[in-house]
Amino acid sequence: MFGGAYDGKKVLITGHTGFKGSWLTTWLLQLGARVAGYALAPPTNPSLFRACGLIDRIDHTEADVRDGGWLRETVSRWKPDFIFHLAAQPLVRDSYVIPVETYDINIMGTVHLLEAVRREGHACSVVVVTSDKCYENREWEYGYRETDRLGGRDPYSASKAVVETVVASYRSSFFSSDTGVRVATARAGNVIGGGDWSTDRIVPDAIRALQAGTTLIVRNPSGVRPWQHVVEPLGAYLWLGARLSTHGGEALADAWNFGPAESETRRVAELADALVTAWGDGRWQPQDGADGPHEAGILRLCIDKAQASLGWRPVWNFNTALTRTVNWYKAVPMDDTEAGVASEACLEDIGAYEGEAREKGAAWTL
Template sequence: MGLEQGSVENLVIMTGVLPNHNFWRGKNVLLTGHTGFKGSWLSLWLTEMGAHVAGLSLPPVTEPSLYSKLPEPSNSYIEDIRDRSALLKIGEAGSPDIILHLAAQALVRASYDDPVGTFSTNVLGTVNLLEYTRCLPSARVVVVVTTDKVYQNLEHPFPYRENDTLGGHDPYSASKAACELVVASYRESFLKGAGVAVATARAGNVIGGGDWAADRLLPDAVRAWSFQKPLLVRRPEARRPWQHVLEPLSAYLVLAERLWETPQLAGSYNFGPVSHEAASVRQVIEIARSAYGEGEVIYGDSADGPHEAGWLALETAKARHSLGVMPRWTLEQAITRTMTWYRDLANGADAHDLCKAEISEYEAAA
């Protein structure tokens, strides 16, 4: 396995750690963005571990949505995080111990259509959440999810580290970089002194069953191929750090656990595939087409549409060494599982059962 001298530290890093069910049992958790793709998976996982989940989010933005196919959290608030008064309603659900902030406008191309909404949701929404946290004597941990796109992307073939320069060409990336600055300011100015450990999580491109968002690669593929239509791929040579949705969600949960135990670990963390690993859109689609069993693809020439980064990779050494987090599924496994999830759903399987089984299989993976 490549371990050096049987080191226990290396053993932990090589096998990776998982969320601790005993830790989460009975915890009061505020989850923003719980109606979204990642939020729906995370709400289910937390509930399965025995956490008391209060969710705050806008209604699902897609039809169908994974949220509508899963049990609601114990307290669900359909509110706009840009409205500070909306957060006060959560007090009815009890004071949260841990806050997981996923609510966001999360699409690059949509940010060109609505830059004001993107900045107000991703920046002001985070300000509102952190202001709310300042008033919570119960809160001990906050994990704010941003993106791998927070870095000033120089299009070089080297992975970005947590201390690299922040930036953003498109409104989405810039809004998330600004969100990072907001979090750092609140951490140093207010929350660290109040005993609240705050971290940001920068995850790579996420795939998995239950995502029906527009302008996302595998959902677009499923939509096209299910109707026997060709999939048009704009930028087939663009490279990204792809990962199954359960990889970053597991990392967020482990990060929250570590912050609870060791607040000094507060800061920013990259989560993604093994360092330096990035795959092209073309590679992902060819694996997906093989797993799906059919599908026509038309590859574009990368000239159409607004600017999008051509190369992006993350250095994840900090997460491995400080948290013991590393991926459990390969890219091929992640893609195959994603396409199988959609195919099984189309054949009559229950989404709740599919998600529960996937979580169990992830936890059992070595």
């Protein structure tokens, strides 16, 4: 997998205590990597990080990405071959409540990380995770391309647009090809999958409602989003990191969209219907007089560049992603006391994903 790029290699993940970070840590450990993580305590309770018992399997630093000194000390001590930067305030609605913190964590956290890499001055491949929301949203029916204008109406989206600019600036100012530092950004779609217990995200909100037998309230049923199972963008980040580290990889130090096939994008209402159907019981209804803070309506991603230049394409369709997600929550209890069950459920999804990718001839499995 991934050309064996991670076997025995040192990887630093920021945001490893979160939803995507815990999946990525699990996958990298399975690929034979030595993993260090840098993040605040898990942001949710229950937490996938705790449920998988990851703290005992990695070099764990609990610290703030805005603490440039600690970050630099961590990079200096661990000397990672690869860095995946996921730490962020990742919720659009929270960003309306804590805009200053959102800008600070997302933008300055990235600046401190890149500065640590610059000052420690050793070769490594860095994947900075931004978002599909970094584009100026025009409510277009077609997918955004990497060359489309960046922007963001809400503080979260704007912060990720700025992160894109910061990375491009560091790349051209400090990381010339002779430094051996290769930095790319990854703009992925809305992620679903087991083990997300965040608030104000439709899947965890739905699972809580379905388990409690209450009605799921849906804010924006006509919204369109590029839903993906969490293993899709993570596999893409891993492939991008692996390719960056190869001969000629500096040409790939750029911005990349990773999303579902165009035909697999769905409206929020379709996702809610599918969740209730897969659960086998339950109900949802639109929020009455929904007049909360603005959220984008239509959001699609064009993934032509990743297909053409990385040979990356999604493996699972919407139905598989949805069914796997619901089955995960059915298999794993809503507390994090049963060590092993959550880990096994994640490894089962990762194994199935790798297997199907291999059958389909995905470039990263060859």
